Amino acid sequence: MVEDATLMKGRVTVYSVPGCPHCIRAKTTLGALGVPVCDVDVNKHRDIRARVKELTGHNSVPQIFFNNLYVGNNEDLQNLVCSQDPEWLEHLVLSVRDEAVPLDAPPVPAKNCRSETDGAGCELSEALRNLILKLYSDHLSEDGKTVDYKAMSRSLYFERYCDLAVRLQRVELLSLSREEKLAFFINIYNALVIHGNLRLGFPKNIWQRYRFFNYVSYFIGGEVFTLQDIENGVLRGNRKGVGQFLKPFSSDDPRLQVALPDVEPLIHFALNCGAKGCPPIKTYTPEDIDGQLRTAAEAFLENDDSCVIDSTGREVKLSHIFKWYKGDFGGTDEKVLNWVFDHMRASQKKRKLQALLSTGKVKVSFLPYDWSINSTD
Structure with a gap:
């Protein structure tokens, strides 16, 4: 039973936090049902989190509502989908299809909710981060130091990531806060290194490394950003990198507007260039990014x-x-x-x-x- 979300009057509200594997699985399942999902990050909206606890009696995430009908957590959703009696699930989907969001529906932020396929900056970066997290959980060692590149290259999640990465051109970089830039560009840098290694192979000497970091790039927000541009241009406040004679961005380069105003030393313990000597790979969120980096x-x-x-x-x-x-x-x-x-x-x-x-x-x-x-x- 898969519906067209664009024809539905109501919504499914998922209260989640970034990086939660149960939240990711729940949203994947709901996406397969074709229902319109409003994903609310309760880390950003503490007042809403308190209200959800009042409604459900639970602090854990995800918590899922079809309009004003409470379904439960991810396990409850999976049990519902796998049930031998599909009538209740069908009733829930039809209620979202045919009924507008009622006044007593659980709260959402004032900003309209959009699904990850809209491609808007924050939604897209969060969707990419969730996919990165899934890839890492499946193909990284527990300490984050090694990657199973062969298995990742065969992953359907990697194919999905590549599809979404094309949409980075639509991200509105100038609207990002310092914290959002740090998390976004660190996550994108680490993912781009892996993407480059999978597509082009791992650089084996200093000249190959120089070419790799100055060639491998994404088209983000209407501009091309290489790995060097991300590290030294954006995250280091437009400073010369190792072996560079010039700053990444000239004074008339539009990418200079995206650069952080000052060097951020802590990024050196988050960026992973694909070598064993690098720090472990993790994903980062804007909330308390400085604490995460420290x-x-x-x-x-x-x-x-x-x-x-x-x-x-x-x-x-x-x-x-x-x-x-x-x-x-x-x-x-x-x-x-x-x-x-x-x-x-x-x-x-x-x-x-x-x-x-x-x-x-x-x-x-x-x-x-x-x-x-x-x-x-």
Whole structure:
């Protein structure tokens, strides 16, 4: 039973949060039914979340309503779809088809709800993020460090992602807030690296890497953005990248309007270039993006592949990221060490660094960078 959502008078309201696998499955199931889905992110609308708890008695997501009829969570929906008695499901779909949204329907934000297929900026980026999350959950290792590229290339979800990526040209970049830009471009960068590796193969030497990061691109908001453009132009406030003689965007480049006003050092612990030496791959949301990035930095610095404190030799060994982008972290060894200390979680490693810093000069060196592909095979 699949209906045409454009002919329906009512709506199905799904109260969800970004990245929730149960929410994604519920919305996929509803999409297969052809009903018009109004997806409400309860992280953005706390007052609505409180009202939904009053209506349902539950804090969990998703919570699903057909007009004003409460269905339950994802498990309830799946049980309903798989039921041997389809009459109740048919009744729900027909009620949405034939009846306008009643006055006692559960609340939604004032802005009209649209499904992911509309292609508007926020809706499209959220749909892409949900697909990225699904691909990652299916094809990334638990620690986020390796990717099963072969299996991902055969995934129907990857095909769907490629279809939606074409619609990035319709995203209204100038309307995005700083937080939205950070989450959007970090997620798109990491997905584009994987997309490029699947389509073109993984770069194996410095010249191939240079070509890869200056060639692989998406058409976003009417402009072409390469990986270099995203990292150094947008997320680093239009600064020169490694091996670049010029800034990514000239003064008359329309993409300059999209660039963040200042460098964002924490992005270096979220961007993954496809190499084993990179930080783990995760997805990010605009809500509390700074907290998410700080958590990523703390985890990166706690790893001995990225930061080693040698108390005996009075030496701190850091990832090459801190050498390549030293200016982002202060520009001098002393300022880099202070930045590292300020962004470490409370741990034995941080106490060791504090002891070193309190007793005089500390040597800084940089660990070898593992450029081999982050593939599971």
